[in-house]
Amino acid sequence: MITRSRWCRWLAASLVGAVGFISTAASAGPTLDRIKSRGFIKVGVGTTPGFFVPDSSGRWQGFFIDYGRALAIAVFGDDDKVEFTSSSPQQRLPALQSGEFDVLLSGVTVTLTRAFKLGFHFGPTIFYDGQGLLVRKDIGVTSASQLDGATIGIQSGTTGELNIADFFRKSQHKFTPVTIEDTSEFVSALQSGRVDAITQDSSDLGAKLTQLKKPNDYILLPERLSKEPLAPAVASGDDRWLEIVNWTVYATIQAEEWGITSQNIDSFLKSDDPAIQRFLGVDPSLAQAIGLDPKWAYNIIKTVGNYGEIFDRHLKPLGWERGYNKLWTSGGLLYSPPFR
Ligand SMILES: N[C@@H](CCC(=O)N[C@@H](CS)C(=O)NCC(=O)O)C(=O)O
Structure with a gap:
């Protein structure tokens, strides 16, 4: 059985150890x-x-x-x-x-x-945030479920690249991905008509919309395809x-x-x-x-x-x-x- 004084010594030793640990933790990494x-x-x-x-x-x-x-x-x-x-x-x-x-x-x-x-x-x-789709209005789409057969610009290295593939796999629709690394090329692909839509975090798309020459020619679809914390x-x-x-x-x-x-x-x-x-x-x-x-x-x-x-x-x-x-x-x- 542990006696009171041994217990006190053990506690004191542990505290010294703990203080030692705390001061190590407080040193710069x-x-x-x-x-x-x-x-x-x-x-x-x-x-x-x-x-x-x-x-x-x-x-x-x-x-x-x-x-x-x-x-x-x-x-x-x-x-x-x-x-x-x-x-x-x-x-x-x-x-x-x-x-x-x-x-x-x-x-x-x-x-x-x-x-x-x-x-x-x-x-x-x-x-x-959540992933969105910014679409050219002239393709006549108001919902992500109508994008069967669309050509979609995707920024490489993003979660968006993976989510859009999941989205079309789930809905059993087809799409043609166009993977682009550079941000300005990504946006110009939408403006030039090389792609029908681009997909990214909706925060990113909302801000990009304000940069487009004719913002009224585009629509940010209401769906969010993913959770993007x-x-x-x-x-x-x-x-x-x-x-x-x-x-x-x-x-x-x-x-x-x-x-x-x-x-x-x-x-x-x-x-x-x-x-x-x-x-x-x-x-x-x-x-x-x-x-x-x-x-x-x-x-x-x-x-x-x-x-x-x-x-x-x-x-x-x-x-x-x-x-x-x-x-x-x-x-x-x-x-x-x-x-x-
Ligand atoms: N959240 C996604 C996308 C990250 C991402 O692409 N973020 C935007 C800003 S919210 C971005 O960097 N856009 C290109 C740029 O700003 O140059 C991820 O982690 O893969």
Whole structure:
């Protein structure tokens, strides 16, 4: 039988071990070390307006871009310590694997194959999407079920490439796939009449529609062929970097839940809610655990705003509604674990 004093000694020894473990966990991982010595974060993106696009001065803007800036704020306290590079959907996962990027914020869908066979890990879903079909009106189709025999443009390396094949297999209809890697060629294939329709994430198609010369000549069909939860992707093997990505996203969601915005955040510094004190670094205990500046979450919200502010700034002007991307408290799917 274990005596009380032996039990106490065992507990003390275990705590020493646990403290040892915690401090190891709090040390920088290889990705964070690499980022810190380089001085900026490398982020792979796409080229869709609203989500990622350089403005007239060359500064990148967009919904996903702000998450790259939020990461730069978490690590460096500076939203400019980040480099965005666009690459095709086909190129970017191998580029992430080879260390060319630290994170992809490019509308990557979480899938089992990518996690287990390709060795990528995903942060929280930041945009719940679904695959759509953008069709030339002159083919006279108003529903995906009428596309039997159509020629459809598909962007290579995307989940869309696989989903469209499943869709036609299920409906026992035929289609002719035209697989295109380059984004501008993908869009021009629709405009030139080389294809009857193109298929991609509906967010991507909705934004592309605004770029077409005659948007009224096209229709985004109502069907969504798949679930496309879009999330930050990192290479496998660095849990610590993944956790920084996770909690950076959660900070924007939790801030919205508490009603903390870039505008009113300073008034929350006086909050007597212990959870808000931990979140804003008034109580530094969480920042010590994550190994970042105590003000990391404060700085993110003060600079890029909460999830709703990021969404409204970039996607509302394009006509996007929150839909599934509402907070769980408003009937949506966005939910942050507790900051504790
Ligand atoms: N979610 C799909 C598609 C990813 C994708 O192609 N994303 C769009 C942006 S949402 C894109 O990169 N489009 C080409 C571009 O922006 O250059 C996947 O993970 O395979």
